[in-house]
Amino acid sequence: MHRFKKPLRRSIFIGSTVFILLLCILLNILTYRSFRKSLYNSYEERITDILVYVHSHIDLDDLSRCVDTLEESPKYNDLMQLMDNVVEQFNIHYLYIVTPLNNNDTDNMLIVLSATTEYEREYHIDEDIVLGYICHDDYSAEMAQAHIDALNNDKISFFEEKSSWGVDYTGFLPLIDSSGKHFALLCVDIDVANIQDIIRAYTIENIIIITVLGIFFMLLLQFWFNKNIISPITNLERSVSVFAENAHEQTDPSKLLLDIPTLHTDNEVEGLYDAISQLSNDMHSYVMNIVNMEEKVSDLKTQVNYMDMLAYQDSLTKVKNKAWYDKTSQRINEEIEEGSAEFAIIMADLNYLKKINDTYGHERGNEYIFGACKEICQIFSHSPIFRIGGDEFVILLEKIDYINRNTLLSEIELIFGDSANNTSMEPWQRYSVALGMAIFNAESDKSIEDVFERADKAMYKKKAFMKAARE
Template sequence: MKNRSLTFKFTLMFAAFTIITLVISSLLSYANQTNLYKQQREESIRYVASYLEDVLTSDGEDFAWWQEYFLKNYKDLNIPHDFGPKEIQQARHKYEKLFSQNYPGIIPGIDIAFSELPKEIKTAYTIYKHEYYLYKFEQACKRFNLAYVEYIIPDVNTGRIMYALDAMRDEKIINGEKYIELGISVPHSPEEHKTEWEAWNSGIQPSGYDSFDNEYGKTYAYYMPLYIGTKKLGLIGVEVFISAVNKEILRATIRQMLMISGVLTLFMVFLLFLIRLRYIRKLIRLQHAIDEYSKSKKTEIAEQLLSDVTNKDEISTIMAKFAEMIFKLETYMKFLVKTRQDLQDTQKKVQEMSEDAVKDSLTGIRNKNGYDREVKHVEWEMSDGLQEIGLALIDLNSLKKINDTYGYDKGNEALISLCQIVCDTFDHSPVFRIDGDEFAAILKGHDFKHVDELVSKFKRQVKKAQGNQDLEDWKKISATIAYALFDPQIDTTFENIFKRAVEEMSKSKKTIKAPAKD
């Protein structure tokens, strides 16, 4: 009776624990999946908005011209309602043909301004670009399973917004032909579209989202101001479904909980009944043996278990296997120790190979591959709000002359000497050799704040080397340094910083060459 009573109580406790665990784990799983999905979708929204921003800003001033002409003439523009890549190419060819016929050998935007073009060419260009931009918006909407994407132009005075690019094409009929309804303007109150107006009025990306519950479902909308240069032109809007996914997560979690709990309950009842009926005594002996072995680690316990194996039932098999396990444990432990050591050796080799892939064999610093990896990491940090970031470029002057005069081995020595000066100067920043005679230092923290001092220090070190009579001629190096720091008003990616640093390097090179020409 005591054994049956104990088994019964254990069954109740196990069943209650199983049910509670299932319910709690299911609720936690639902909450975790919901939050994770929201985070993923929010990141997806930000990524899509940035992508669409790149699509529009890649044309630079051309996009500003397109918008200006669109706003003045959208009522007269007839853009086909149904078009795809083929029709976009046809629109482009039409524009290019008109331009080349009227302006042979002329480059648009360079030799002639958009405002100087005749209306026919402006209209052809605007239609082509509208189809191209709209197609990009629609493809992004489909690819990322979004509810809606748009490019809108708010009017603070009227409280209305105009849909310049609308991923949901509204149609109008002219002479039996379907065209896109352009320039749709609707009122958007600040109360219902708080984040939208915040993005427009502040000119920066807001941290929040507008929430809508309409015929398309419950969505969150994110807005990004679009700038061409320093001019704010409009807002990129991206909306994503949320409610339908949450409901599906809930239904799936409940179904999973019910199915697992049912299976576990049936299996538990059957298993406990079988154990109580046939195996409880041997299980107790096995439990005692396991407890004893966990304390003493004696092999005599295995011999005792083997003496209790009197038939071929399941518990007897387990006891025999456990005894066998004890006998083999010593061997297994030694094998595991050896395997662990082998794994550590392999990991060490893999790490060394990985380091070699980003290491410059001549100077020992990281190479262009290492620079590219670091840039990706920096861009992630910039997307999280990092602003104290910059780039210094250092170029060894006259490397070809050194190679031609003294040999390539002396040129290598000159590169190593310059690398040492760069590393000593920017000792708080990662330094890379990104080209044959070019080095780069990604400026952070101390080096970012003291960049002017460090540049002066670098120039002093180079000048000191040039005047050192104890050095060989090829080690009396001449180098040019230039840098650029992150400017939130003009920089959107690290590539922007790099381009400005290259421009500064070009200016410095010209300054060096100017006296020679005089």
């Protein structure tokens, strides 16, 4: 019997094994990268929101003088209180301002301000870390160099660092005074040890699932090839070889018989046709299995998209957050350039939130924010609502709500007025909100920011009026 250098059985086994292996590796890499990128993007957007929010409350020239003189100012103390509140509210690892001194292993970082939690203040944790404190060996040379690079930058940058405090994903925002001096870095640290555990567990689970499916499909494919192609062809080749050997110098015509294996066919052409037809059917089944695998990958991508959606949603009120407002602003500005824009903005700022937090705790403060937001959502049910700060909301009025803007504004003011004066309710259930509305004017407004600023001024004017009325 003839021996082949590349028998069909071995060639198919090697080929299918390599194909399934490469497919498993590719799917694992793609799903891992997509999942990891989505998670880190969501963390970067959260860090950016916090940095932008805190930066908007900093008097840069005053803080620059504090760094130069190492003396605290009233605005410095106000900023410290704000950052302490941000740490408590957003549940981040660290929020601090530093000035990198050098890229040595020690004495390389000057502490400007380090926010603390209520727990840390109560138990005097890190109470010696104040303005002018120089870190001796807390920052490695690599971390110090990363801070120096970030300080010389003009935009937010990110750095993942491993230290004795854990694994943090840090966002840097350089602070620049009016003279153009880069004097310090505003930093936010978020603990990403948990996210790395999630990615690791997800990757291991994904590898196991895809590998098991790959082995299963490889075995299934081998079984099919053996039954429908290899065995029939091998049997046919063996029969022909035996016939050739027996026919050599055979003088008995009765023995010149070709023992054709059972192929469930009447002739070779029909048998080949049936084999090809069977191959087509089985390959269809195999492709459907691959499609099912792709659907699993699609489901994973859907989960990643869902996480992206969560990144644009305020976790407390479930309305859109500052990041989504920025995206919406891009769309509105495009409509302004096209000349098709027609909208109004209402700014809403919650009164007494700090008093409620200080008196009844942050849990009641969250109830106060959630309840006030619910009232706004019920009135402006056709308009997107954005929470852009701890106690600030933006309502974008378009279409039907834009047409009925004055009626809706009067209605919500009446509701909040009644709620604020309802002494039968708990203090955190008596919602008081200052509102200010501005309407887009195509002749004077160049962007949505112009309308936003007028609405913000109107809101603060209303807030001052309400405060004067109380006094």
